[in-house]
Amino acid sequence: GCPAACNGDRACCFDAEVGGDEFREAFTAARAQLETANANSVGFNENTPPTFEEGTAILRYNDTAVNNASTYGNRSEDQELARYVATDTDRVTALDCDVCRNDSGFTCEVTGLNTTRATLAIRGRAPNASGAFTCNATDAHAAVSTAATVIVARSIAPEIDLAVPTEPATPEPSGARDEGGADNDDDDHALSAAVVAGILLGALAVATLAGGLVYLVLVRRRRRRAQPLALDAAADDAPEPRGERSAAMSPDSSPERRVRTAVDVDDGATSDGSEREERFDAI
Known part of the structure; x- marks a missing residue:
């Protein structure tokens, strides 16, 4: 049977049956x-x-x-400057801040420890801390959460009104202001149109001048090319001298004949009779 110490546990009964009381005690x-x-x-x-x-x-x-205190009243009690509330599903066992453990001029008051909700209030009447500090909340299982805080001190000075009183400006009639604005708009539009027209006319004049210069250059090039051709044509069309043509067409145009005729002409310039004789002999 199963020992009463096993309380009906089948695994304990099996160990007791197999190994005796030694196995049963180890199992228990x-x-x-x-x-x-x-x-x-x-x-x-x-x-x-x-x-x-x-x-x-x-x-x-x-x-x-x-x-x-003389200006803002007697504040013997510390004023609350910050508050922290930590919660946990089990319980919060500790809640503190860095400024609570040093000589910063702050005092800390903690309530609700070992419950699911704890509160920490920071108070101070004349704190001397600056910079930043952290606050930690710890639960029953040593899990920790951290919150960070920055300290900012502000000095309050009495406000001085430095504004110089001025006389209120006389409002202008709405109609006159509107008409003046419309006139100014018309003048601006007219001036803009005149400027655009001047720019277009200037561009047109420049384009015309450039076209004229190109045309003159082309005409000069054509004239220079046409002059040698005209000279060659004039040389071909010019008539030959009459004496040279007759000499070339004459059957007796040999060099000797031409030389003799020239001599006869020179000699014949002395008298008429001799000229005729020489011409006759030549014939």
């Missing part, structure tokens, strides 16, 4: 350790760190207001 001790570990374990989704539902990102305070 291991089962107790497993139950203790399960009781102390935390689920993945259950071990989330605390959440800051409320916090102060920028801590502002007026240093003149907290120190000048």
Whole structure:
């Protein structure tokens, strides 16, 4: 049978039947350790760190207001400058800030520890801290959340009105202002049209001048090319001298005949009779 120490557990009964009391005691001790570990374990989704539902990102305070009691009244009590509220599904075991542990002039008041909601209030009447600090919230499973805060001190000075009073300007009649504006618009449009027309006329004149220059260059080139051709044609059409043509056409145009005739002509210039004789002999 199964020992009473197994409490009806089939695995314990099997170990006791096979190994006796030694196996049963080992099984009972291991089962107790497993139950203790399960009781102390935390689920993945259950071990989330605390959440800051409320916090102060920028801590502002007026240093003149907290120190000048004669102007702003007697403030013997510290004023609350910042507040932090941390929550957790299990409980918040600790909530503190850096400025609460140093000589910064701030005082911290914490309430609601070891509950699901804890609050920390920072107070100060004449703080001397500057820069930034952090606040930490810790839960029962040592999960930590952090919030950061920047300290900004502002000095309040009395406002002085430096504005110089001036006389109110006399309003212009709406009709006159409208007409004047319309006239100015018309003048601007007319001036713009005149400028555009002048630019177009200037461009047209430049284009005409350029075309004339190109035409003159082309005409000169054509004339230079035509002059040698005209000279050659004139040389071909010019009439030959009469004496040269007759000499060329004469049957007796040999060099000797031409020389003799020239001599006879020169000699015949002395008298008429001799000229005739010489011409006769030549014939």
